[in-house]
Amino acid sequence: MSAVNITNVTVLDNPTAFLSPFQFEISYECLVSLEDDLEWKLIYVGSAEDETYDQLLESVLVGPINIGNYRFIFQADPPDPTKIREEDIIGVTVLLLTCSYVGQEFIRVGYYVNNDYDDEQLREEPPPRILIDRVQRNILADKPRVTKFPINYHPDPNENGGQQQQSTTSPENQAEDDPRSVQTPGQHAKG
Template identity: 85%
Template sequence: MSAVNITNVTVLDNPAAFLNPFQFEISYECLTPLKDDLEWKLTYVGSAEDETYDQLLESVLVGPVNVGNYRFVLQADPPDPSKIREEDITGVTVLLLTCSYMGQEFIRVGYYVNNDYDDEQLREEPPPKVQIDRIQRNILADKPRVTKFPINFHPENSEDGGDQGEQQSSPPHHSAETINNEEEGNLQLPPSPSAAEDPSLDAIDSEPQPSPSVTA
């Protein structure tokens, strides 16, 4: 059983201009106190064929993690369009929200993102060079794809735990708001889009274990 469960993820400011910051309101519950912080990451998949185009938009440590319900807003800068091939700027791509504990990723939430021009004429007749200030992104917030990974939340209790759980200090540290008496919601996930609709999510999600306990 996981020591931490994400109970809700709300995508804020969506749809939005391509160059606007990303904002996610994340709610989660902790069932047992943890010694280290949780590390949240947001990654933009720049190409379904080449992961070298992926961009890590944000990485933050959130803690302390005691028993209870928590909520915080994760904000991240948009991807750098100069690091994306022009042919990949528009169309469908993937955004990955992940959470790790002591270097072990235990949940991944993937969202399809559709980038297109905000004007019908530009959509019908795209300019030769991408006009990034006219690109609008739309995160398909109602169709997340969730993958859970079993990890050891208490390696200090294992025989070979030792010092393996030393936390890296590079990401900034945030505090989450404690939620008192909040109703816990295990909201149902809608069916995941099929690979035939867009293969990019399957390309980066090699161990799919869909879970119905998280939603956007």
């Protein structure tokens, strides 16, 4: 059983310009008091073929957390388009929202993101160079991919350094659990 459960994630200001900040309203419940902070991260996948193009957009610490229900707005800057290959800016990519406790990731919510021009003529006849100020971002909202990982919420500091233990997922199921292999779009996460 998890000590922390995400009860809802709402994507705000969607669709919007590519260069606008990301905003999520995150609701969660804590079933036991936690001494350390929760770390929330937002990662933009810049290329499906190469993780070196992934960008950590924001990382925030929240806590310590007592038993109860919580809600906050998580805002992150947009990805830096100069760190994305031009051929990967237009089209579909993935956005990952993760949460960790004491260095152990326990939930990952994956969203498809479609980036395209805001003008039909530009979509039909794309310019030779990307006009980033005309690109619109649409986080596909219906069915996010939610992956949960079992962790130790009260790790012994001498046991594995408090780091995440290896999952018991079999190799044939790993691709299924990898949010990069997300097959359905999404906006609201209920876990």
